[in-house]
Amino acid sequence: DAKTTQPNSMESNEEEPVHLPCNHSTISGTDYIHWYRQLPSQGPEYVIHGLTSNVNNRMASLAIAEDRKSSTLILHRATLRDAAVYYCILRDDSSYKLIFGSGTRLLVRP
């Protein structure tokens, strides 16, 4: 699976939007983009996924660059509960497993 690059950490203020970037310059046309997050002392949880078009769900939005070499996870209003490690993962459509990197640790200031 192609590799992703994320900042080690980011900070945000509560109730402000957060934009978490992910670079994946070697992405192939069949790679899906998945985002998971891991709250302290818990297993990872699904956030959102996409292929080419931007996606929205109740948790977040996923903005995918036109060339697909980068994407951004958008939390519209950060809460203290959103403090977690966020993982951006590429999965080839022939693969059945997710390969996690180190992710971005998001700190939310009250």
Added chain:
Amino acid sequence: GAGVSQTPSNKVTEKGKYVELRCDPISGHTALYWYRQSLGQGPEFLIYFQGTGAADDSGLPNDRFFAVRPEGSVSTLKIQRTERGDSAVYLCASTKNPLSGSNTGELFFGEGSRLTVL
């Protein structure tokens, strides 16, 4: 609850001992994954089951690690002759249908079993 259940939540053992970690997936989920997570790192893939068979065990670090899923539901990860380097959180995840093609069903993770080898 109806989530993935892992037991024990914490296990402390001595170097050289044998350990079993159990995973109860969500009912009806055919695909089951084991991951290992060391402090400050992302989860590392160990093994994937589709039904009763291990479809991919390429992530198991060596032959001291073994996992089974005899009836296609509960899975047990077995570690022989434990070493201090095996200390980590072992995570289990399940999904109803395998991730394949456009079927990108989410993985549901348990809270993990923290293994400490003294």
